[in-house]
Amino acid sequence: MAATRLGADAIGLVFYPPSPRYVEVEQAAEIAAALPPFVTTVALFVNADEQTIADVVSRVRIDLIQFHGNECKDYCGMHQRPYIKAVRMSDDVDLDKQLNDFSQARGLLLDTYKAGVPGGTGEQFNWDRVPAHVADKIILAGGLTPENVKDAVAQVHPYAVDVSGGVESVPGKKDTEKMARFIEAVRSQESRS
Numbered sequence: 467m468a469a470t471r472l473g474a475d476a477i478g479l480v481f482y483p484p485s486p487r488y489v490e491v492e493q494a495a496e497i498a499a500a501l502p503p504f505v506t507t508v509a510l511f512v513n514a515d516e517q518t519i520a521d522v523v524s525r526v527r528i529d530l531i532q533f534h535g536n537e538c539k540d541y542c543g544m545h546q547r548p549y550i551k552a553v554r555m556s557d558d559v560d561l562d563k564q565l566n567d568f569s570q571a572r573g574l575l576l577d578t579y580k581a582g583v584p585g586g587t588g589e590q591f592n593w594d595r596v597p598a599h600v601a602d603k604i605i606l607a608g609g610l611t612p613e614n615v616k617d618a619v620a621q622v623h624p625y626a627v628d629v630s631g632g633v634e635s636v637p638g639k640k641d642t643e644k645m646a647r648f649i650e651a652v653r654s655q656e657s658r659s
Contacts (some may be wrong), residue, residue, distance in 0.1 A: 467500060467501075468640070468642045468645060469640070469645055470501060470502055470505050472642075472645055472646050472649045473649050473653070474505070474645075474649065475505065475506060475577070475626070476505065476506035476507070476508050476626075476632050477497070477501065477505060477506075477507060477508065478508045478509075478510050478532065478628070478630070479497065479498070479507065479508065479509050479510065479526070479528075480510045481494070481509055481510060481511050481514065481518070481522055482510065482512040482514075482534070485638075486637040486638030487630060487637075487638050488517075488575070489522065491522055491526060491546075494509075494522070494526045495525055495526045495527075498526050498527040499527065500646050501527075506530055506600060507526070507527055507528055507529045507530070508528075508529065508530045508531070508532050508550075509522055509523070509526065509528045509530070509531050509532065509547075510531075510532040510534055511531065511532070511533060511534065511535070511537075512534045512535040513535035513548070513572075514535075514615070515535065516544075516545075519531070519545050520545070523529055523545065523546070523547060528547055529547070530548050530549065530550060530552050530572065531545055531547045531549040531550075532546070532549070532552060532575060533549055533550070533551050533552060534552040534575075536575075537551070539551075539567055539568050539569075539570065539571075541569050542568065542570075542571065544635075548572050549570075549571055549572065550571055550572050550573050550574065550575050550605060551564070551568045551571045551574055551575070551601065552574075552575040552576075552577050552607075553574050553575065553576055553577070554577050554578065554579040555576055555577065555578060555591040555592075555595060555608070556579040557579075559579075559595075561574070561576075561596065561597065561600050562593075562600070562624045565600060565603055572607055573603045573604060573625060573626075574600075574603060574604055574605070575604075575605040575607050575628055576591070576596065576604055576605070576606055576607060576608065576624075577591075577607045577608045578590060578591040578607075578608035578609055579591065580586060585651045588653070589608065589609045590608055590609030590614065591608050591609070592609070592620050593606075593622050594621075596622050596624075597625075598623070601622060601623040601624055602625050603625065603648060604622065604624040604625055604626075605624060605625060605626045605627065605628050605629070606618055606619075606622050606624035606626070606627050606628070607628035607629070609632065610627055610628070610629045610632045610648075611629075611632035611633075611644075611648070612632070612633070612644055612647035612648040612650075612651055614629055615629070615632075615648055615651045615652055615655075616651040616652070616654065616655045619655040620655055627652060629648055632644070632648065633645045633648050
């Protein structure tokens with residue numbers, strides 16, 4: 467709720483049990499029900515089976531699914547919800563190909579690649595790898611903090627930014643002051659655009 471009061475456009479609910487940010491379905495339903503109008507509720511899955519996703523979307527008000535694993539385009543498109551696809555920015559990623567492969571996605575979320583870790587590394591990737599012609603389809607993630615998000619937005623011009631670890635006091639625990647500084651930094655850069 468603090469994130470929405472500060473002006474966040476969307477909140478993420480993590481349905482990946484190994485994550486320190488994991489939420490149970492019941493807790494997620496309570497959170498989603500308490501959100502104000504026009505705040506997008508995003509359900510994050512990592513290689514989840516079809517039944518797990520169906521269970522979540524039948525019990526929680528989910529506006530958008532974020533696939534953060536190795537899901538293919540056909541699998542991403544079969545869950546009766548719009549989706550975004552996370553792309554871990556390994557050296558061989560071709561963003562034009564990813565945009566073509568996931569053309570039904572609302573956008574691509576770009577995250578840092580780290581072998582064996584699906585996301586949430588807290589590490590930044592080289593923003594120079596994001597070509598200007600794809601910026602309006604990009605949600606930039608990966609090591610963003612209140613200290614670097616202004617530079618990230620100025621350089622990449624993404625449609626949106628995504629943060630989790632960069633606004634936490636400890637893994638899984640959001641820090642209201644860090645969230646406020648992060649959102650303020652993003653908004654200050656938006657006003658210059």
